[in-house]
Amino acid sequence: MTDHEDTRERVADVCRRLAACGLVNAEAGNVSVRVGGEVVVTATNARFVELTADQVCVVDLAGYRLSGDLEPTSELALHLGIYRKFGTSAVVHTHAPMATAVGLVVEELPCVHYYMLKLGGSVRVAPYSTWGTSELADSVLTALDGRSAALMANHGAVTHARSLDAAVEQALLLEWACTLYHRAASMGTPRSLDEVQQQAVVTAALARMNNAPAPTSGETS
Numbered sequence: 762m763t764d765h766e767d768t769r770e771r772v773a774d775v776c777r778r779l780a781a782c783g784l785v786n787a788e789a790g791n792v793s794v795r796v797g798g799e800v801v802v803t804a805t806n807a808r809f810v811e812l813t814a815d816q817v818c819v820v821d822l823a824g825y826r827l828s829g830d831l832e833p834t835s836e837l838a839l840h841l842g843i844y845r846k847f848g849t850s851a852v853v854h855t856h857a858p859m860a861t862a863v864g865l866v867v868e869e870l871p872c873v874h875y876y877m878l879k880l881g882g883s884v885r886v887a888p889y890s891t892w893g894t895s896e897l898a899d900s901v902l903t904a905l906d907g908r909s910a911a912l913m914a915n916h917g918a919v920t921h922a923r924s925l926d927a928a929v930e931q932a933l934l935l936e937w938a939c940t941l942y943h944r945a946a947s948m949g950t951p952r953s954l955d956e957v958q959q960q961a962v963v964t965a966a967l968a969r970m971n972n973a974p975a976p977t978s979g980e981t982s
Protein backbone atom coordinates (compact mmCIF):
# COMPACT_ATOMS: atom_id res chain seq x y z
CA MET A 762 0.00 0.00 0.00
CA THR A 763 1.26 3.50 -0.84
CA ASP A 764 -0.35 6.87 -0.27
CA HIS A 765 -0.60 7.36 -4.08
CA GLU A 766 0.60 10.96 -3.85
CA ASP A 767 0.82 11.50 -7.63
CA THR A 768 -2.63 10.02 -8.19
CA ARG A 769 -4.10 12.15 -5.41
CA GLU A 770 -2.65 15.22 -7.12
CA ARG A 771 -4.20 14.11 -10.44
CA VAL A 772 -7.59 13.61 -8.82
CA ALA A 773 -7.36 17.07 -7.23
CA ASP A 774 -6.42 18.58 -10.63
CA VAL A 775 -9.42 16.90 -12.25
CA CYS A 776 -11.76 18.18 -9.55
CA ARG A 777 -10.61 21.77 -10.02
CA ARG A 778 -11.01 21.33 -13.80
CA LEU A 779 -14.57 20.03 -13.39
CA ALA A 780 -15.37 23.07 -11.24
CA ALA A 781 -13.79 25.41 -13.82
CA CYS A 782 -15.95 23.80 -16.54
CA GLY A 783 -19.08 24.45 -14.48
CA LEU A 784 -19.88 20.77 -13.95
CA VAL A 785 -19.53 20.84 -10.19
CA ASN A 786 -21.02 23.34 -7.78
CA ALA A 787 -19.31 23.64 -4.36
CA GLU A 788 -18.81 20.16 -2.88
CA ALA A 789 -21.56 18.50 -4.97
CA GLY A 790 -19.68 15.73 -6.75
CA ASN A 791 -16.99 13.12 -6.28
CA VAL A 792 -14.21 11.54 -8.30
CA SER A 793 -12.23 8.34 -7.92
CA VAL A 794 -9.61 6.33 -9.75
CA ARG A 795 -8.73 2.67 -9.15
CA VAL A 796 -5.09 1.66 -8.90
CA GLY A 797 -4.99 -2.12 -8.74
CA GLY A 798 -6.99 -3.13 -5.68
CA GLU A 799 -7.00 0.36 -4.16
CA VAL A 800 -9.21 3.35 -4.91
CA VAL A 801 -8.08 6.98 -4.70
CA VAL A 802 -11.23 8.98 -3.96
CA THR A 803 -12.29 12.48 -2.97
CA ALA A 804 -13.20 13.10 0.66
CA THR A 805 -16.69 14.00 1.78
CA ASN A 806 -17.58 17.72 1.66
CA ALA A 807 -14.45 18.60 -0.36
CA ARG A 808 -14.99 21.83 -2.34
CA PHE A 809 -14.01 21.11 -5.95
CA VAL A 810 -12.94 24.61 -6.94
CA GLU A 811 -10.08 24.58 -4.42
CA LEU A 812 -9.63 20.85 -3.86
CA THR A 813 -6.13 19.72 -2.92
CA ALA A 814 -4.44 16.33 -2.65
CA ASP A 815 -4.91 16.21 1.12
CA GLN A 816 -8.67 16.12 0.50
CA VAL A 817 -8.27 12.87 -1.43
CA CYS A 818 -8.07 9.56 0.44
CA VAL A 819 -7.27 5.94 -0.39
CA VAL A 820 -9.55 2.99 0.35
CA ASP A 821 -9.52 -0.67 -0.60
CA LEU A 822 -12.25 -2.22 -2.75
CA ALA A 823 -14.21 -3.05 0.41
CA GLY A 824 -14.21 0.63 1.39
CA TYR A 825 -11.71 0.38 4.25
CA ARG A 826 -9.70 3.62 4.51
CA LEU A 827 -5.99 3.01 3.97
CA SER A 828 -4.71 6.60 4.02
CA GLY A 829 -5.91 10.18 4.19
CA ASP A 830 -7.17 12.16 7.17
CA LEU A 831 -10.74 12.69 5.94
CA GLU A 832 -13.70 10.39 5.40
CA PRO A 833 -14.21 9.31 1.77
CA THR A 834 -17.21 10.56 -0.19
CA SER A 835 -20.66 9.52 0.98
CA GLU A 836 -21.18 7.99 -2.50
CA LEU A 837 -18.31 5.54 -1.97
CA ALA A 838 -20.66 2.54 -2.36
CA LEU A 839 -21.56 3.76 -5.85
CA HIS A 840 -17.91 4.11 -6.87
CA LEU A 841 -16.93 0.71 -5.46
CA GLY A 842 -19.98 -0.93 -7.03
CA ILE A 843 -18.99 0.40 -10.45
CA TYR A 844 -15.46 -0.98 -10.07
CA ARG A 845 -16.75 -4.36 -8.95
CA LYS A 846 -19.40 -4.66 -11.66
CA PHE A 847 -17.62 -3.17 -14.67
CA GLY A 848 -13.92 -3.61 -13.85
CA THR A 849 -13.37 -0.02 -14.93
CA SER A 850 -10.70 2.39 -13.63
CA ALA A 851 -12.23 5.81 -12.96
CA VAL A 852 -15.57 7.26 -11.88
CA VAL A 853 -16.82 10.86 -12.06
CA HIS A 854 -20.05 11.88 -10.34
CA THR A 855 -21.35 15.44 -10.74
CA HIS A 856 -24.48 17.50 -10.25
CA ALA A 857 -23.83 19.12 -13.66
CA PRO A 858 -26.66 21.57 -14.36
CA MET A 859 -27.91 20.38 -17.75
CA ALA A 860 -27.52 16.65 -16.99
CA THR A 861 -29.43 17.14 -13.74
CA ALA A 862 -32.13 19.17 -15.48
CA VAL A 863 -32.64 16.62 -18.25
CA GLY A 864 -32.83 13.85 -15.63
CA LEU A 865 -35.81 15.66 -14.11
CA VAL A 866 -37.99 15.27 -17.20
CA VAL A 867 -36.99 12.16 -19.17
CA GLU A 868 -36.75 8.46 -18.36
CA GLU A 869 -33.93 8.05 -20.87
CA LEU A 870 -31.88 10.55 -22.87
CA PRO A 871 -32.27 9.34 -26.46
CA CYS A 872 -29.28 8.91 -28.76
CA VAL A 873 -29.66 12.23 -30.60
CA HIS A 874 -26.07 12.49 -31.84
CA TYR A 875 -23.63 9.84 -33.01
CA TYR A 876 -21.03 11.04 -30.50
CA MET A 877 -23.32 9.65 -27.81
CA LEU A 878 -22.24 6.19 -28.93
CA LYS A 879 -19.06 6.93 -26.98
CA LEU A 880 -21.33 6.70 -23.93
CA GLY A 881 -23.00 3.53 -25.22
CA GLY A 882 -25.89 5.30 -26.99
CA SER A 883 -28.97 6.47 -25.12
CA VAL A 884 -28.42 7.30 -21.45
CA ARG A 885 -30.80 5.84 -18.85
CA VAL A 886 -32.06 7.80 -15.86
CA ALA A 887 -31.69 5.87 -12.58
CA PRO A 888 -34.73 6.24 -10.30
CA TYR A 889 -34.36 8.56 -7.33
CA SER A 890 -33.11 7.30 -3.97
CA THR A 891 -31.56 9.20 -1.08
CA TRP A 892 -27.89 10.13 -1.58
CA GLY A 893 -25.32 7.76 -0.19
CA THR A 894 -27.67 4.75 0.05
CA SER A 895 -27.12 1.26 -1.32
CA GLU A 896 -30.51 1.63 -3.07
CA LEU A 897 -29.15 4.58 -5.06
CA ALA A 898 -25.95 2.69 -5.89
CA ASP A 899 -27.97 -0.35 -7.03
CA SER A 900 -30.27 1.65 -9.29
CA VAL A 901 -27.36 3.51 -10.89
CA LEU A 902 -25.49 0.25 -11.50
CA THR A 903 -28.58 -1.10 -13.28
CA ALA A 904 -28.87 2.08 -15.38
CA LEU A 905 -25.20 1.73 -16.38
CA ASP A 906 -25.64 -1.73 -17.93
CA GLY A 907 -23.89 -1.56 -21.31
CA ARG A 908 -23.23 2.15 -20.83
CA SER A 909 -20.44 4.37 -19.51
CA ALA A 910 -22.87 7.08 -18.37
CA ALA A 911 -26.11 7.38 -16.45
CA LEU A 912 -28.30 10.21 -15.23
CA MET A 913 -29.58 10.11 -11.66
CA ALA A 914 -33.14 11.39 -11.20
CA ASN A 915 -33.37 14.55 -9.05
CA HIS A 916 -29.64 14.25 -8.35
CA GLY A 917 -27.00 14.35 -11.12
CA ALA A 918 -24.90 12.21 -13.41
CA VAL A 919 -22.17 9.59 -13.33
CA THR A 920 -19.61 8.39 -15.88
CA HIS A 921 -16.93 5.73 -15.75
CA ALA A 922 -14.01 4.85 -18.01
CA ARG A 923 -10.68 3.08 -18.21
CA SER A 924 -8.74 6.21 -17.25
CA LEU A 925 -9.37 9.34 -15.20
CA ASP A 926 -9.03 11.64 -18.21
CA ALA A 927 -11.47 9.51 -20.20
CA ALA A 928 -14.04 9.56 -17.38
CA VAL A 929 -13.80 13.37 -17.30
CA GLU A 930 -14.21 13.53 -21.08
CA GLN A 931 -17.29 11.32 -20.76
CA ALA A 932 -18.73 13.69 -18.14
CA LEU A 933 -18.13 16.67 -20.44
CA LEU A 934 -19.63 14.78 -23.39
CA LEU A 935 -22.71 13.87 -21.36
CA GLU A 936 -23.24 17.49 -20.33
CA TRP A 937 -22.85 18.56 -23.98
CA ALA A 938 -25.38 15.95 -25.11
CA CYS A 939 -27.87 17.06 -22.45
CA THR A 940 -27.41 20.70 -23.53
CA LEU A 941 -27.96 19.70 -27.16
CA TYR A 942 -31.11 17.77 -26.25
CA HIS A 943 -32.45 20.67 -24.20
CA ARG A 944 -31.92 23.15 -27.03
CA ALA A 945 -33.51 20.86 -29.60
CA ALA A 946 -36.46 20.03 -27.34
CA SER A 947 -37.15 23.74 -26.91
CA MET A 948 -37.78 23.95 -30.69
CA GLY A 949 -39.63 20.67 -31.23
CA THR A 950 -39.30 16.93 -30.79
CA PRO A 951 -35.65 15.91 -31.21
CA ARG A 952 -34.97 13.16 -33.78
CA SER A 953 -33.05 10.16 -32.46
CA LEU A 954 -30.72 7.82 -34.32
CA ASP A 955 -32.37 4.43 -34.80
CA GLU A 956 -30.67 1.09 -34.15
CA VAL A 957 -29.53 0.68 -37.77
CA GLN A 958 -28.02 4.17 -37.85
CA GLN A 959 -26.26 3.59 -34.54
CA GLN A 960 -24.84 0.25 -35.67
CA ALA A 961 -23.54 1.84 -38.88
CA VAL A 962 -21.58 4.36 -36.80
CA VAL A 963 -20.06 1.59 -34.70
CA THR A 964 -19.18 -0.39 -37.84
CA ALA A 965 -17.56 2.68 -39.44
CA ALA A 966 -15.54 3.42 -36.30
CA LEU A 967 -14.33 -0.18 -36.05
CA ALA A 968 -13.38 -0.23 -39.74
CA ARG A 969 -11.38 2.97 -39.30
CA MET A 970 -9.58 1.52 -36.26
CA ASN A 971 -8.75 -1.69 -38.13
CA ASN A 972 -7.50 0.19 -41.20
CA ALA A 973 -5.31 2.59 -39.24
CA PRO A 974 -1.65 2.00 -40.13
CA ALA A 975 0.34 0.42 -37.33
CA PRO A 976 2.88 2.87 -35.89
CA THR A 977 6.44 2.15 -37.02
CA SER A 978 9.21 2.00 -34.50
CA GLY A 979 10.63 5.43 -33.74
CA GLU A 980 7.47 7.13 -35.01
CA THR A 981 6.57 10.00 -32.72
CA SER A 982 3.25 11.26 -34.07
Ligand SMILES: [Zn+2]
Pocket residue numbers: 789790836854855856892916917
Ligand atom coordinates in the same frame (compact mmCIF):
# COMPACT_ATOMS: atom_id res chain seq x y z
ZN1 LIG B 1 -24.31 13.57 -5.67
